[in-house]
């Protein structure tokens with residue numbers, strides 16, 4: 147049997163065309179057999195066996211006490227999509243019945259480590275065995291991927307037969323640090339948006355959310371002792387960065403742009419992350435990138451200010467005065483509150499891109515250099531970080547900082563986050579290192595030559611295969627020092643990306659590739675196999691409503707405010723003849739800008755003007771599309787059973803303005819994928 151597989155290596159190819167490659171029958175190759183499951187990140191070992199498990203109501207999940215929380219999480223996910231009643235009992239029964247799901251540490255293989263798991267699916271039962279609750283959780287994530295992709299839907303999906311192929315999987319991560327950094331300073335993303343990001347991370351077995359809370363353009367964390375940090379520093383006059391003011395909805399009642407998280411918000415997000423086995427690493431930038439703090443407390447700078455939050459007036463890279471004791475008192479007070487909010491081990495102090503001019507011209511800073519016997523401003527930076535490290539270590543935490551904390555000598559116990567080098571040097575010197583090498587992990591770089599986003603933002607081209615090719619252990623690390631490489635992190639500086647839609651588009655699918663560099667064994671890395679698996683994985687992201695970057699989708703049209711009214715109205719676009727083929731299409735209505743949203747009632751496929759199939763569900767594309775999160779389902783699935791020779795095809799949607807008629811968007815149509823044709 148020959149099977150068609152669609153090659154996704156097309157990020158460098160023009161347009162939407164699909165490269166069809168022929169591959170031998172699945173039964174001839176174990177690797178390909180596993181690829182057909184579309185698991186991302188690829189587990190350590192996957193063996194398929196005969197038959198399937200079929201989920202039938204009522205579903206019963208049995209757990210150890212330790213696995214209870216993971217059991218509840220899995221139950222909620224299964225209930226949500228299937229609508230079946232799912233019970234969780236914190237006890238392992240003496241006898242297993244047909245259809246039971248077991249989560250247990252009993253007889254878990256110790257060799258699979260703190261986060262590893264074994265997943266066994268047989269026609270009669272599902273068992274996840276793991277030594278730790280994290281392992282059980284990850285086993286559950288793999289299990290979800292084995293269900294039909296509709297399991298990722300944000301609401302109940304009827305008419306699906308919920309089967310799981312019989313498999314035996316053993317799995318554990320390659321690295322303990324599998325991170326994603328989101329910059330919420332350049333643009334503010336609200337609690338619901340952050341929680342959704344955590345969900346997407348958990349689905350890819352990413353476990354560190356690096357929350358870039360503080361930078362020149364906004365201070366986003368409430369600090370009780372210094373209320374002006376958020377009263378002044380969380381808001382700026384305008385969106386800036388040459389963006390349209392309507393690209394974000396993050397405006398306060400007074401029209402200022404920005405926002406911040408209250409301490410209650412942060413506690414909630416931390417708990418949400420913990421339930422998904424994600425540790426949050428908060429970043430409080432120092433000594434540079436501190437304009438927002440200095441706008442609130444200018445006395446902490448060398449010059450005394452003034453600083454302001456008007457981008458047009460030129461926000462620049464503000465630095466704290468390293469000669470002023472009040473700076474250290476302030477930062478210690480801030481960190482004391484940060485320690486209370488974030489239970490994780492690591493505190494990120496930034497340390498990057500510190501211009502030293504102010505320090506050169508500041509009497510206090512120069513006096514500090516003299517008093518401490520420092521050579522120059524580089525060593526003053528090192529003094530600053532070492533001093534903060536002492537405070538952080540004294541509170542039982544570890545300091546992590548960007549590459550530049552190597553300047554003037556690295557603090558004793560510091561972990562280096564390598565974005566512009568220094569990782570190998572630090573690891574060989576006995577320091578822990580997280581690799582965020584910008585050439586491979588900066589998700590703000592553009593990913594397609596065909597439909598470049600704002601190129602002014604992107605600076606560099608970072609296609610999917612380059613992210614995938616990254617080996618987090620840099621050349622030059624001695625074998626004995628390799629364990630100091632804790633892992634890898636994808637970084638999204640949001641400067642030019644003010645909407646969550648764009649954040650997701652920049653992040654995915656590259657974060658899928660990064661998750662695999664972080665989790666999967668090096669020996670299993672294979673971009674062609676990944677591409678085949680991604681084809682299926684993207685159908686999960688479709689269901690979850692992730693606005694990933696899609697090279698294959700064909701832009702068939704768009705909408706403008708003039709076409710939208712308060713009452714429902716029909717819009718129609720032709721299906722270009724070159725993509726007419728039988729199978730399931732995905733029609734995607736993507737908001738690009740405007741003050742309001744677009745409410746979608748249904749979408750239909752037409753053959754010679756006659757409707758042949760319709761997907762009816764409420765969707766919302768727009769600025770406020772994820773508020774509430776549930777309403778963001780702007781993808782419509784339409785199946786063409788057979789092509790009528792010579793017929794003309796079109797898609798039709800019923801839409802109205804949500805909150806007003808001012809929105810603009812683009813409409814993409816994905817041609818049928820290989821899976822839907824089988």
Ligand code: ACM
Nearest residue numbers: 498499548565639
């Ligand atoms: C950085 O990109 N400035 C760490």
Ligand code: ZN
Nearest residue numbers: 448467508511
């Ligand atoms: Zn100074």
